[in-house]
Amino acid sequence: MLAPKTFVPRTEWVAGGGRYTRLGKLIGGFSFFVLFVLCATQLFSIATTIVTTIYTTDLQTLLLSFPLSKSTYPTSLTRDILPKPIHSHNDYWRLVPAYTAISYGCISIEADVWEYDGELFIGHDVASLSRNRTFKSLYVDPLREMLDLQNPDTEFTHPPHSHPRFGAGNGEEEEEKEDVEEENGDEDPVGGRNGIWDVDPGQTTHLFVDFKTPGHNTLPVVIAHLEALRTPVNYLTHFNGTHVVHGQVTVHLTGDAPFLSIIANTTYRDYFYDAPLRDLASGRYTPENTIVSSGQFGRDVGSVIWGRGMTEGQKEIVRTQIEEAHRRGIMVRYWDTPGWPVSVRNAVWGVLVQEGVDLLNADDLKAASYLDW
Ligand SMILES: *[C@@H]1O[C@H](CO)[C@@H](O)[C@H](O)[C@H]1NC(C)=O
Ligand SMILES: *[C@@H]1O[C@H](CO)[C@@H](O)[C@H](O)[C@H]1NC(C)=O
Numbered sequence: 001m002l003a004p005k006t007f008v009p010r011t012e013w014v015a016g017g018g019r020y021t022r023l024g025k026l027i028g029g030f031s032f033f034v035l036f037v038l039c040a041t042q043l044f045s046i047a048t049t050i051v052t053t054i055y056t057t058d059l060q061t062l063l064l065s066f067p068l069s070k071s072t073y074p075t076s077l078t079r080d081i082l083p084k085p086i087h088s089h090n091d092y093w094r095l096v097p098a099y100t101a102i103s104y105g106c107i108s109i110e111a112d113v114w115e116y117d118g119e120l121f122i123g124h125d126v127a128s129l130s131r132n133r134t135f136k137s138l139y140v141d142p143l144r145e146m147l148d149l150q151n152p153d154t155e156f157t158h159p160p161h162s163h164p165r166f167g168a169g170n171g172e173e174e175e176e177k178e179d180v181e182e183e184n185g186d187e188d189p190v191g192g193r194n195g196i197w198d199v200d201p202g203q204t205t206h207l208f209v210d211f212k213t214p215g216h217n218t219l220p221v222v223i224a225h226l227e228a229l230r231t232p233v234n235y236l237t238h239f240n241g242t243h244v245v246h247g248q249v250t251v252h253l254t255g256d257a258p259f260l261s262i263i264a265n266t267t268y269r270d271y272f273y274d275a276p277l278r279d280l281a282s283g284r285y286t287p288e289n290t291i292v293s294s295g296q297f298g299r300d301v302g303s304v305i306w307g308r309g310m311t312e313g314q315k316e317i318v319r320t321q322i323e324e325a326h327r328r329g330i331m332v333r334y335w336d337t338p339g340w341p342v343s344v345r346n347a348v349w350g351v352l353v354q355e356g357v358d359l360l361n362a363d364d365l366k367a368a369s370y371l372d373w
């Protein structure tokens, strides 16, 4: 057995050790350098993204830079956006039309759908259609993603949170959700969940689906493609056979949409008809099948002459139509309102808002959203 003091390190070990240490230092130094460069590049790219997104107020850019699921404070998605009674029309040339409309505070968006072989393509005409611009990818999925984000499933949402207007939070099981739905009154949204709007979580988002292809083929596909807004969480405003239960998204079918097929199911429907405003007197349209009715401004009210504004007679038509619809419990939207000259457009918007129109059709979202009501 060797005593500790007999152990003497041999010189060649030390020398060899020195060589290895130098090599080790070199390797270590090099790895550190590589790591440093990698981190610096990463940090630089993150910083660039942050700077570019901070200096843009466009929700579109924001959402594309930061995928929804990665944002840090989930329910602040639309925190600075004031929801406005604007119907966003003709915005499908945007990358994700729904985001653009919502970034301007439009509570109503429209999708022009073309049905081919069970798929719904989005575009104003056939030439503009493309394989990956579908009803689902541009409207249904973005809405679903935003709503999921506004309704995080956390430990805090299980005990009913005390929002002054809507009591209950998310149910843990699907059955519980059904219960909450049934307990809620007529005016409460489905399951007491938040809508897209942070400043007004009770505000629904209207989704108009304009049928560009024959209704009998298109309708079943539209109904099927809304599924992501129906399960596992039902965000859709629906008629349950006796009552309309308000949800976070309200679907209105327009264009070639077939009224009789739409109302065929008398026990459950989560889509509504966009009835012609001037036909309300027919009595066919009730709040159970029509939530919003639309008037074609040029046809129903007439053209507006530059410099003169709307005549008293025209204002009277608008007033009567809006009163008639509201008396029936149906909301009003006008489309085909003059877009130019701007002074005429703004004057007409002003009158419509004053007379109580519920949704204002706008192609120029920026102008409409900045108008001083
Ligand atoms: C699908 O969309 C992406 C952009 O999101 C685009 O770059 C691509 O060309 C599209 N593909 C087709 C087939 O349209
Ligand atoms: C329909 O909804 C109303 C109001 O939420 C509720 O009272 C009623 O029980 C529901 N009916 C069915 C069949 O679910």
Ligand SMILES: *[C@@H]1O[C@H](CO)[C@@H](O)[C@H](O)[C@H]1NC(C)=O
Residues within 6 Å of the ligand: 265, 266, 267, 268, 269
């Ligand atoms: C009505 O719709 C509900 C829900 O989709 C479905 O379960 C039911 O079978 C439909 N009723 C008829 C008569 O089609």
